[in-house]
Amino acid sequence: MGVRHLSKVAVITGAASGIGKSTAQRLVRSGWEVVGLDLSFGAELTNSEGTAGLKVLHCDVASEASISAAFTAVAKSYGHIDAIVCSAGKLEIGPLSEMAVEDFDWLYQVNTRGAWLCARAAVPLMRTSPHKDQLPRIVFLGSIAGIRPKVSGGAYGAQKAALHVITSVMAAELGPEGILVNAVAPGTVDTPMVQAKSDSSKTGDYRPSGNSPLGRVAAPEDIASVVEFLLSDKANYVTGAIIPADGGTRAAFIPPAVQSN
Numbered sequence: 001m002g003v004r005h006l007s008k009v010a011v012i013t014g015a016a017s018g019i020g021k022s023t024a025q026r027l028v029r030s031g032w033e034v035v036g037l038d039l040s041f042g043a044e045l046t047n048s049e050g051t052a053g054l055k056v057l058h059c060d061v062a063s064e065a066s067i068s069a070a071f072t073a074v075a076k077s078y079g080h081i082d083a084i085v086c087s088a089g090k091l092e093i094g095p096l097s098e099m100a101v102e103d104f105d106w107l108y109q110v111n112t113r114g115a116w117l118c119a120r121a122a123v124p125l126m127r128t129s130p131h132k133d134q135l136p137r138i139v140f141l142g143s144i145a146g147i148r149p150k151v152s153g154g155a156y157g158a159q160k161a162a163l164h165v166i167t168s169v170m171a172a173e174l175g176p177e178g179i180l181v182n183a184v185a186p187g188t189v190d191t192p193m194v195q196a197k198s199d200s201s202k203t204g205d206y207r208p209s210g211n212s213p214l215g216r217v218a219a220p221e222d223i224a225s226v227v228e229f230l231l232s233d234k235a236n237y238v239t240g241a242i243i244p245a246d247g248g249t250r251a252a253f254i255p256p257a258v259q260s261n
Contacts, residue, residue: 007033007053008131009078010231011071013061013118014088016041018191019141022224023085028053030228035074037061037118038088061088061114062106071121081125083137083231086115096154104155111159115140116166119181126179135178137231140167141223142183144246160185164242171240180239184226187246188217212247 010027014020015036024034037059055077059070074081090110092103119138126136145153146160164183171181188211212218226245229235244250 007031008082008134009033009035009074009080010083010085011035011037011074011081011118011122012085012087013037013059013115014086014141015056018087019186019189019220019223019227020085020087022220023087023227024054026221026224026228027231032083033078035078037070061118062109064117067114067117067121071118071125075125079125080129081122081136082129082131082134083139084119084122085139085141085227085231086118087141088114088118089141091156093152093156095152099155107155108159111156112162112166115163119166119170123174123179127177134233135180135236137235138170138174138179138181139227139230140164140181140183141227142167142185142242144185144187144244144250147185147242147244148250167242168240175239180230180235182230182235182238182241182243184223184230185242185244185246186218186223187212187244187249189223190217190219212249213251214247216247218245218247 008031010032012020012024012027012034015024015034016038020036020038024036027034032053034054036054036056038056039058039060041056057070057073058066060066088110090107092099092107119140122138129136140163142164143157143160145157146162146164149157164185167181167183174181223245226243230238230243
């Protein structure tokens, strides 16, 4: 077994941009071997400073066959996984009564089903980890939208709420094996996915401030730091948690009916 195989190995989906990219870069700087999965990768990530420990693989999380191929490659290269961060996601906004069925299904394939399939594929490789003093970790990227529903975000919020349930149940199921399962629930984050919707949306949660009392939306690094904490020894007794990282958006929320009085 080579030296690379003895390193801590993390798989990150959606690693080409946004939260996934920031998480990949943070973990590489912390000494992890990182396998980034995404549909495509630009030179900005693969050639940037601090990515010597990063391997990138094509993976469509909406495809079970693509996921299987990616994890087969990971098993061949590393033999084990110590952590997976399920960061791949898609956002569509609009009234549920008007959303096309194919759009709803596509979102579900990526946001919920894809995250679960990737976590499921990671578990057998976690059981083979040589790091018996390091508890394996699964971290899902949920959303505050799955905790506090909002108009025009029903499909996305429902799918993230389902992911929160998956987090809780997998934590209970895998806890006896020492596998920790948690989710981070961000508010609005300044990612390409959100930027693409900001120009066309009039919904408050997609505006530049994100309705946070801090007066700004999160940077991807803000969320990546929470993920890194969950992957550290400081979180050895944290499992089944849905951790809001929304800059106080939920705490400061005042329903429109109350605001108008």
